[in-house]
Amino acid sequence: xxxxxxxxxxxxxxxxxxxxxxxxxxxxxxxxxxxxxxxxxxxxxxxxxxxxxxxxxxxxxxxxxxxxxxxxxxxxxxxxxxxxxxxxxxxxxxxxxxxxxxxxxxxxxxxxxxxxxxxxxxxxxxxxxxxxxxxxxxxxxxxxxxxxxxxxxxxxxxxxxxxxxxxxxxxxxxxxxxxxxxxxxxxxxxxxxxxxxxxxxxxxxxxxxxxxxxxxxxxxxxxxxxxxxxxxxxxxxxxxxxxxxx
Amino acid sequence: xxxxxxxxxxxxxxxxxxxxxxxxxxxxxxxxxxxxxxxxxxxxxxxxxxxxxxxxxxxxxxxxxxxxxxxxxxxxxxxxxxxxxxxxxxxxxxxxxxxxxxxxxxxxxxxxxxxxxxxxxxxxxxxxxxxxxxxxxxxxxxxxxxxxxxxxxxxxxxxxxxxxxxxxxxxxxxxxxxxxxxxxxxxxxxxxxxxxxxxxxxxxxxxxxxxxxxxxxxxxxxxxxxxxxxxxxxxxxxxxxxxxxxxxxxxxxxxxxxxxxxxxxxxxxxxxxxxxxxxxxxxxxxxxxxxxxxxxxxxxxxxxxxxxxxxxxxxxx
Numbered sequence: 001x002x003x004x005x006x007x008x009x010x011x012x013x014x015x016x017x018x019x020x021x022x023x024x025x026x027x028x029x030x031x032x033x034x035x036x037x038x039x040x041x042x043x044x045x046x047x048x049x050x051x052x053x054x055x056x057x058x059x060x061x062x063x064x065x066x067x068x069x070x071x072x073x074x075x076x077x078x079x080x081x082x083x084x085x086x087x088x089x090x091x092x093x094x095x096x097x098x099x100x101x102x103x104x105x106x107x108x109x110x111x112x113x114x115x116x117x118x119x120x121x122x123x124x125x126x127x128x129x130x131x132x133x134x135x136x137x138x139x140x141x142x143x144x145x146x147x148x149x150x151x152x153x154x155x156x157x158x159x160x161x162x163x164x165x166x167x168x169x170x171x172x173x174x175x176x177x178x179x180x181x182x183x184x185x186x187x188x189x190x191x192x193x194x195x196x197x198x199x200x201x202x203x204x205x206x207x208x209x210x211x212x213x214x215x216x217x218x219x220x221x222x223x224x225x226x227x228x229x230x231x232x233x234x235x236x237x238x239x240x241x242x243x244x245x246x
Numbered sequence: 247x248x249x250x251x252x253x254x255x256x257x258x259x260x261x262x263x264x265x266x267x268x269x270x271x272x273x274x275x276x277x278x279x280x281x282x283x284x285x286x287x288x289x290x291x292x293x294x295x296x297x298x299x300x301x302x303x304x305x306x307x308x309x310x311x312x313x314x315x316x317x318x319x320x321x322x323x324x325x326x327x328x329x330x331x332x333x334x335x336x337x338x339x340x341x342x343x344x345x346x347x348x349x350x351x352x353x354x355x356x357x358x359x360x361x362x363x364x365x366x367x368x369x370x371x372x373x374x375x376x377x378x379x380x381x382x383x384x385x386x387x388x389x390x391x392x393x394x395x396x397x398x399x400x401x402x403x404x405x406x407x408x409x410x411x412x413x414x415x416x417x418x419x420x421x422x423x424x425x426x427x428x429x430x431x432x433x434x435x436x437x438x439x440x441x442x443x444x445x446x447x448x449x450x451x452x453x454x455x456x457x458x459x460x461x462x463x464x465x466x467x468x469x470x471x472x473x474x475x476x477x478x479x480x481x482x483x484x485x486x487x488x489x490x491x492x493x494x495x496x497x498x499x500x501x502x503x504x505x506x507x508x509x510x511x512x513x514x515x516x517x518x519x520x521x522x523x524x525x526x527x528x529x530x531x532x533x534x535x536x537x538x539x540x541x542x543x544x545x546x547x548x549x550x551x552x553x554x555x556x557x558x559x560x561x562x563x
Contacts, residue, residue: 047303
């Protein structure tokens with residue numbers, strides 16, 4: 001039971017916004033000590049796992065390409081392109097991306113997407129541009145929310161698509177796990193039973209993205225309403241009200 | 247094999263070493279020595295990870311965490327292109343700008359599917375065990391060459407541009423690896439068993455619905471703690487799923503595994519511990535709130551988790 005203290009440290013550390021790297025290291029050492037591991041063993045596990053998982057950081061190799069293209073106007077070009085498509089809205093672009101990402105992952109093409117490769121250079125600027133073309137300059141809060149939703153479309157798409165593909169690691173992990181307990185299953189069976197959840201995930205997230213367009217419109221209107229010329233007094237009032245709150 | 251994953255790590259290491267060097271020369275960064283040390287150590291882990299004994303790597307990892315923890319990784323100054331010059335360049339290059347960006351996913355997919363069995367002589371061209379990662383590495387290099395050719399910029403300029411992005415991500419770039427290390431420690435110290443004991447002692451086992459609920463919610467919660475559904479699956483399934491749902495109530499193992507794993511993924515959507523999906527993207531997208539992506543995903547994850555409880559309850563028995 002004492003080993004659970006590491007989990008507590010992580011939760012408290014994250015909640016109090018200490019630097020996560022430090023939280024992780026402290027939690028790891030405490031967990032190791034609580035689990036009666038010698039210090040050398042704790043260090044060895046840290047080092048070994050860090051090296052084994054270097055692949056998680058390979059995304060940095062995309063950054064020289066993305067950086068160079070951004071310097072040459074990639075975002076501006078994405079925005080110009082979206083400007084030409086009248087039907088494009090933030091919600092529709094993200095629903096389309098969610099769909100492509102999930103279907104591609106379901107047939108094994110998980111590499112077709114990603115935050116560094118697709119979301120930062122292409123999807124997020126396009127989603128932003130679509131809203132900007134409709135509403136003009138966006139409030140900071142709304143712009144950040146659009147970017148966060150673009151990242152969410154990537155995650156939801158790939159997570160709930162990939163398990164439907166029979167050669168994916170998760171399916172093989174399940175198969176291997178059951179075999180240890182004498183249960184033998186075909187990968188196809190497990191992949192198939194993932195389909196109901198995969199479809200539900202698409203419906204839920206696409207619906208939220210559909211309503212996201214209205215939310216953007218509301219937020220823009222609210223921001224404009226606060227300080228529009230006709231209502232200057234109201235705006236000033238609310239500003240002074242805010243000031244007095246401070 | 248001709249191109250192994252280790253070579254891709256060497257390239258990554260050389261790149262990070264350049265970043266460290268540029269950081270050291272950046273006088274506008276008040277902690278340039280610390281910042282350069284941080285990225286330099288990261289470079290060392292890529293270049294010499296295979297030869298340095300694990301225990302010393304562990305020490306190196308902790309030094310990196312301490313540097314980051316006490317605010318040693320800071321921003322410098324970057325000679326960014328002005329908006330005018332970017333718009334001008336976009337007008338000139340037009341949609342050709344998309345080609346190098348799209349080359350990355352396209353070549354990765356071609357490499358993964360098409361070059362799987364390609365051999366030169368008796369040697370496999372790509373490392374089969376890590377084919378997607380190796381393909382990604384190769385794709386980035388090809389895309390970089392295409393981008394250099396298209397923009398007529400120098401190679402060093404691309405490193406300078408990427409330093410702007412690397413620094414914006416900052417210490418978060420290392421967080422996914424660090425969390426994976428924590429997961430490994432949790433596993434060795436027996437944290438999983440303790441959690442599963444806790445959950446199985448808290449539920450009335452003869453109620454089918456509650457057992458399903460406990461397994462689905464347990465997968466999500468434990469994934470949130472570990473940051474990884476793959477780590478949660480064996481623990482929760484051995485602790486709750488297998489003895490209670492399958493053996494006691496006669497549930498279908500294929501249904502349980504499929505929906506159980508997806509319940510874990512709902513947890514992944516809600517946790518900062520899954521840094522590579524949630525925290526790194528927030529940094530990549532210049533979001534001040536590092537939890538912004540999690541907040542955008544939270545309602546979807548909770549609704550889907552609820553749906554999973556009912557899907558499993560109706561399909562598994």
